[in-house]
Amino acid sequence: MANNSVILIGFMATGKSTVACELEEKHGFVRVSTDEMIISKVGLSINDIFEKYGEEYFRKLEDDVILELVNALKTSNKNYVIDCGGGLAMSKNFHLFKVVSKVCFLDTAFEVILKRLADDTTRPLAKDKAKMQNLYGMRYDLYKKSCDFVVNDDNLDIIVKNILKKVTK
Ligand code: S3P
Numbered sequence: 001m002a003n004n005s006v007i008l009i010g011f012m013a014t015g016k017s018t019v020a021c022e023l024e025e026k027h028g029f030v031r032v033s034t035d036e037m038i039i040s041k042v043g044l045s046i047n048d049i050f051e052k053y054g055e056e057y058f059r060k061l062e063d064d065v066i067l068e069l070v071n072a073l074k075t076s077n078k079n080y081v082i083d084c085g086g087g088l089a090m091s092k093n094f095h096l097f098k099v100v101s102k103v104c105f106l107d108t109a110f111e112v113i114l115k116r117l118a119d120d121t122t123r124p125l126a127k128d129k130a131k132m133q134n135l136y137g138m139r140y141d142l143y144k145k146s147c148d149f150v151v152n153d154d155n156l157d158i159i160v161k162n163i164l165k166k167v168t169k
Helices: 016-027 034-042 046-053 055-075 094-100 110-116 129-146 156-167
Strands: 006-009 030-033 080-083 102-106 149-151
Touching: 006 016, 006 156, 016 030, 016 080, 016 156, 030 034, 034 046, 034 055, 034 080, 046 055, 055 080, 055 094, 102 129, 102 156, 110 129, 149 156
Parallel strands: 006 080, 006 102, 030 080, 102 149
Antiparallel strands: none
């Protein structure tokens, strides 16, 4: 098991995918996106999975993806960066991640998220902005409790530098 892996959690549009790509491209991490895993397993977009099978089914797929990734992290000597869907930290299996990796919460202000998602059509839970704000409020403390460290910055280089400092310690 490599010990420089990092699991990125946080609300939609907090930059998890951007940070994960940067860690992959510039720092040799193996990047995995839980949403991409689910999309390729089911063969449908996230919107279509929600529409056809419902959110509960999507959450069950997230539970399974965690088990799969925990095994991968346990048996690999590579450093992973896991880009988690925004609701993954709420999974009953999430605590298993903490045994195999450090967890980083990308903490972005709701106003910034709102701007980034203004024209988004790919996320089923970002369609109704009032409901989204409510969800943000409900999840915020849980993100904080679920992580080993928080990164709160809007500069990609600084975010990456802070993460590397924490995971290579
Ligand atoms: C979700 C976040 C999305 C995706 C799905 C549900 C959520 O991922 O997993 O639409 O519940 O917050 P991103 O955080 O990458 O947008």
